[in-house]
Amino acid sequence: MKKTQLILIILAVGAVIGLYALPKVVVDNKAGTTAVEDPNAPETSKMEVSKMHENELSSDNRSQADQLKSTLASAEGSPEKIEAAKALASIYQNEGMFDSAAYFLGEAAYLNPSDLALKEDAGKAYYEAFSFALDKTKVENLAEKTRGYLNQVLEKDPNRLDLKTKVAMTYVSSANPMQGITMMREILEADPQNEDGLFNMGILSMQSGQYKRAAERFEELIKYHPDNLQGQFYLAVSYFESKEKNKAKAQFEAVKKMTQDPMILESVQTYLDRL
Structure with missing residues (x-):
């Protein structure tokens, strides 16, 4: 299942999308800002993240991963080490072990600190791992x-x-x-149609119980980005939670026409049965 589809199901059963540790704060009122301090995070210690998953890799991938780890440990040149690290990251990514994938992309970035593309790949991988993390300490570490x-x-x-x-x-x-909410507002000031900005502000409004405000955000989102399936789904949920039954029903019916995924359709039907 794609990550976007998984997130839809997670919300449908009552969990919070991705960032399970989100605090219940007001997100659409004016607030002060705090200075951002972001020292470069140090590399993970040699108690490698990957070891947590070694026994979970499929047999074929485990053998390939062992060979690549040997290359990473013994190769003399950085280019060969970097390619091995990237290949390892791909293996763990494909098996849904996002923290291990991020670790190896971080290793690749460490081997060539001037390569911003590698740093971006590592940062995105750590964000993906962060999005799925449940443990509070792990969330904080991956966020850093x-x-x-x-x-x-x-x-x-x-x-x-x-x-x-x-x-x-x-x-x-x-x-x-x-601090994060202020940054998100700045993004929407710079680009009022920003897809990620509108989506995330809608999610944060839902998390703080501001479902009417969330609906406004998702209405803006699908106005500019009608193919955003998650936005369409969350708009329906926001209507549902706001007691806008007619709007919720119409929106859930619209979502049903946008996908054939059985799990999403089952979640939609669950809401429709409650209307």
């Missing part, structure tokens, strides 16, 4: 890693709003959530 890599890219190219939204969301689950 995400910021450590992506902020290095943003220092060189501050107009990368796609990366800034990821950094903002890591702050939302931190001890200072308003």
Whole structure:
């Protein structure tokens, strides 16, 4: 199942999308901002993240991973080590072991610290792992890693709003959530039609119980990005939670026409049965 489809089901059964540790804060009122401090996160210690998953790899991938780890440990040249690290990351990514994938992309970035593309790949991988993490300490650690890599890219190219939204969301689950919310507002000020910005502000409004405000955000989102299936689904849920039964029913019916995924359709039907 695709990640987007999994997230839809997670919300449908009552969990919070991806960032399970999000605090219940007001996201659409004016608030002050706090200075952002983002020292580059240090590399993971030699108690490798990958070891947590060694026994879970499929047999074919386990053999290939062992060979690549041997190359990573013994190769003399950085290019060969980097390719081995990237190949290992791909294996773990394909098997849904996102923290291990991020670790190896971090290793690749460490081997060539001047390569911003590698830092971006590592940051995105850590963000994906962060999005699925459940343990509070792990969420915090993965968020710090995400910021450590992506902020290095943003220092060189501050107009990368796609990366800034990821950094903002890591702050939302931190001890200072308003820092992330302020960043998200800045993104929408710069680009009022920003897909990630509108989507995330809608999600945060839902998390804080502001379902009418969430509906407004998702209405904006699908106005500019009608193919955003998650936005269409969350708009229906926001209507449902706002007691807008007619709107909710119409929106859920619209979602049914957008996908053939049986799990999503089952979730939609569950809501329709409750109307």
